[in-house]
Amino acid sequence: MKCIICDRETKYYFTTDFTTHHQGKFKDQLDKSEFYKCINCGFTFSKTLYEMPYEKWCELNLKAHTLFESQHLDSRLSNQPPYLAQASMINILATNNIIQNNLVESSQNGGGGAVK
Structure with missing residues (x-):
């Protein structure tokens, strides 16, 4: 895969x-x-999530x-990733033509593969 x-x-x-991850709930x-x-x-x-049908990935x-979000902050092993930093980096990469804009649009839709 590329x-x-x-x-x-x-x-x-x-x-x-x-x-075992997430106590096997999924x-x-x-x-x-x-x-x-x-x-x-x-x-x-x-690769598994990328190739998953979009509807199944969304669910x-x-x-x-x-x-994860329903857990109390004190009980979490980690906090969510830095979404603002990630979004800023994607914007910088797209603005400078390092990644294609259609891939940015796909990332805004979620997983389940790239929408082209």
Whole structure:
């Protein structure tokens, strides 16, 4: 599979086991997720989630984030990623033609593969 950032080859990196992740609450929708890493730019992504049908990804994403967001801050192992920093970086990359605008539009729609 090609990298969605630089269009170079990617290689298998690791697998997340969802039968135990999130206390196994999503194992009926996703048992494992294979992650790949670009050999050129290092971008890492879940090939499993990327190839998942959009509707299925939306349902799983909503359930996982609703579960996470409903937990008290003191009980979380980590905080959410820095969304503003991520959005700013995507904007900078698109503005400078480092990534294609159609990929930015896809990231605004969520997972389930790139919308082109």
